[in-house]
Amino acid sequence: MDTLASLLHTSPAIAWMAVKIVIVFGGIFTLAAVFTWVERRGSAMIQDRIGPNRAALFGRIRIIGLQQLLADGLKFLFKEDLAPTDANKGLFWLAPFLAFVPAMLGFAVIPFGRSFVSGGTTYHLSVLDPGNGMGMLYPLAIGGMAVYGVLVAAWSSNNKWSILGGMRASAAMVSYEIGMSLAVVALFMTTGGYDPKDIIAAQGYLPWHWNVVPHFLGFIVFFTCMFAETNRLPFDFAEGESEIVAGFNTEYGSMKFSLLALAEYGHMMTASALIATLYFGGWQVPFVQNPTVALSITSFVLKLVFFAWVFVWIRWTLPRFRYDQLMHLGWKVMLPMSMVNLVFHAWRMSQGH
Amino acid sequence: MGVIVKKVELTWLDRTYVWPVMKGMGITFRHFIRQLFTRTSKRYTVQYPEMKRVMPAGYRGLHELKRFEDGAIKCVACFMCAEACPARCISIEAEEFSDLNITQGFEEKRPQVFKIDMLRCIYCGMCEEACPKDAIWLRNDYEVAAYDRLSMQYGKWDLMNTYAEADGKARITEDTTPTVPRRAITPPIAS
Numbered sequence: 001m002d003t004l005a006s007l008l009h010t011s012p013a014i015a016w017m018a019v020k021i022v023i024v025f026g027g028i029f030t031l032a033a034v035f036t037w038v039e040r041r042g043s044a045m046i047q048d049r050i051g052p053n054r055a056a057l058f059g060r061i062r063i064i065g066l067q068q069l070l071a072d073g074l075k076f077l078f079k080e081d082l083a084p085t086d087a088n089k090g091l092f093w094l095a096p097f098l099a100f101v102p103a104m105l106g107f108a109v110i111p112f113g114r115s116f117v118s119g120g121t122t123y124h125l126s127v128l129d130p131g132n133g134m135g136m137l138y139p140l141a142i143g144g145m146a147v148y149g150v151l152v153a154a155w156s157s158n159n160k161w162s163i164l165g166g167m168r169a170s171a172a173m174v175s176y177e178i179g180m181s182l183a184v185v186a187l188f189m190t191t192g193g194y195d196p197k198d199i200i201a202a203q204g205y206l207p208w209h210w211n212v213v214p215h216f217l218g219f220i221v222f223f224t225c226m227f228a229e230t231n232r233l234p235f236d237f238a239e240g241e242s243e244i245v246a247g248f249n250t251e252y253g254s255m256k257f258s259l260l261a262l263a264e265y266g267h268m269m270t271a272s273a274l275i276a277t278l279y280f281g282g283w284q285v286p287f288v289q290n291p292t293v294a295l296s297i298t299s300f301v302l303k304l305v306f307f308a309w310v311f312v313w314i315r316w317t318l319p320r321f322r323y324d325q326l327m328h329l330g331w332k333v334m335l336p337m338s339m340v341n342l343v344f345h346a347w348r349m350s351q352g353h
Numbered sequence: 354m355g356v357i358v359k360k361v362e363l364t365w366l367d368r369t370y371v372w373p374v375m376k377g378m379g380i381t382f383r384h385f386i387r388q389l390f391t392r393t394s395k396r397y398t399v400q401y402p403e404m405k406r407v408m409p410a411g412y413r414g415l416h417e418l419k420r421f422e423d424g425a426i427k428c429v430a431c432f433m434c435a436e437a438c439p440a441r442c443i444s445i446e447a448e449e450f451s452d453l454n455i456t457q458g459f460e461e462k463r464p465q466v467f468k469i470d471m472l473r474c475i476y477c478g479m480c481e482e483a484c485p486k487d488a489i490w491l492r493n494d495y496e497v498a499a500y501d502r503l504s505m506q507y508g509k510w511d512l513m514n515t516y517a518e519a520d521g522k523a524r525i526t527e528d529t530t531p532t533v534p535r536r537a538i539t540p541p542i543a544s
Contacts, residue, residue, distance in 0.1 A: 042385065045385045045388040045389055046381045046385045046388075047384070048384055048387075048388050048397055049388075050388075050393075050396060050398045050400070220371065313381065313382065313385075314374075316381060317374070317378050318374065318377065
């Protein structure tokens with residue numbers, strides 16, 4: 001690390017930060033892109049189809065269709081970039097970034113591996129070191145920013161369907177945020193802190209001490225709300241072919257559409273990272289007390305990929321909700337459930353557990 | 354008459370919604386695993402350019418003009434198929450081809466031009482049904498496509514050779530003079 005820093009004429013801290021940023025965002029971006037393919041291939045398998053397996057390098061080398069990502073990306077880049085005449089051009093251009101950037105930013109505080117000491121300095125495997133004062137509040141706050149991406153995209157494109165989809169989606173996201181936050185608050189209470197490092201340390205290495213066991217109700221609420229937050233299928237109200245065409249991204253094409261789509265997958269990655277960190281022990285390896293750094297990273301990535309796959313899996317299992325059902329579920333089921341969870345844990349703590 | 358709608362009573366387990374979701378996910382996961390570990394050849398999807406579907410016996414695909422053993426065309430240019438064709442895609446020009454007459458058992462008429470416009474053809478099989486000589490068949494080739502319209506006009510030789518390779522027969526490009534009588538003519542009964 002020191003040699004790299006001296007080569008780049010920076011301090012080791014900055015070099016380490018740069019490396020972390022490249023690894024985290026490169027990794028998340030790649031995973032998000034790969035999951036567009038996993039989604040298509042997985043859905044195909046679930047429906048007894050085969051899915052995209054045709055894309056080939058030089059028309060010959062087929063790696064189970066993984067080049068589809070490359071082909072899609074290239075296609076999107078070379079498509080004509082249209083903006084509707086009556087659209088608010090500035091916001092129309094801004095919206096994909098507003099959607100994409102918060103999806104990636106949420107990952108900044110999540111530790112993806114065990115901290116380690118090398119040469120007298122402690123290296124933390126998260127972009128923002130623990131003890132930054134934001135902790136888990138940061139991804140939740142950034143998650144709230146995601147509403148802007150959808151709403152701005154919808155509003156700026158000056159299209160009735162877009163605005164309907166955007167309004168619906170933002171209403172859903174906002175109402176599910178409350179239940180989600182309350183579920184997380186109960187978790188902060190029992191942990192005694194909201195720093196991801198504390199949360200992970202408090203969970204320990206035994207799977208039955210992970211937060212998912214004592215906070216099972218909270219986990220269900222949080223998990224459900226994550227679907228609403230990421231705008232994925234049981235709650236995908238931003239779009240709906242049968243009702244409002246493509247919803248908030250009706251007017252989008254080429255790379256802008258691609259960014260909006262990638263934002264969804266970025267959200268999915270961040271959401272699975274959050275679930276893994278908050279409820280499944282983060283980088284903790286089951287039954288291994290002090291895992292090596294590599295093992296802890298592997299454990300975290302496996303958990304992340306698994307939950308991302310659960311997102312895909314649920315999407316192709318469940319039918320969509322109606323809008324009123326969504327609101328009913330959000331306000332009359334999820335919110336009371338997380339309230340009950342909160343009160344239960346408060347009572348439990350008052351009993352000295 | 355009213356229909357009695359059976360109302361499904363949900364148990365409390367079903368009402369939680371979580372359990373039915375898990376059951377559903379079990380079903381989809383079973384499908385996923387089954388599809389993942391099925392060999393490509395056993396899957397429902399026919400991966401087209403590499404795998405081709407075997408068409409059932411009665412399939413009406415690309416036409417073939419049948420020929421006799423010696424390579425002569427079976428068609429006698431009677432225009433029945435052209436008449437029967439609802440899409441009007443068959444055009445025939447007849448010719449006489451020998452001095453031999455019917456009493457000797459030879460057909461004396463055959464198509465000089467037999468054209469089917471494959472862009473017009475609707476593959477209904479009426480020509481096949483109308484043919485008194487069983488000379489036109491619709492068979493199992495469904496890959497009828499071309500890059501330009503002109504190559505979709507199938508002429509007499511195209512139609513006679515459509516299944517030559519599939520059947521392992523030689524391609525023929527010119528009319529052979531028939532040598533064998535096509536049907537036995539019962540000799541006039543001596544009175």
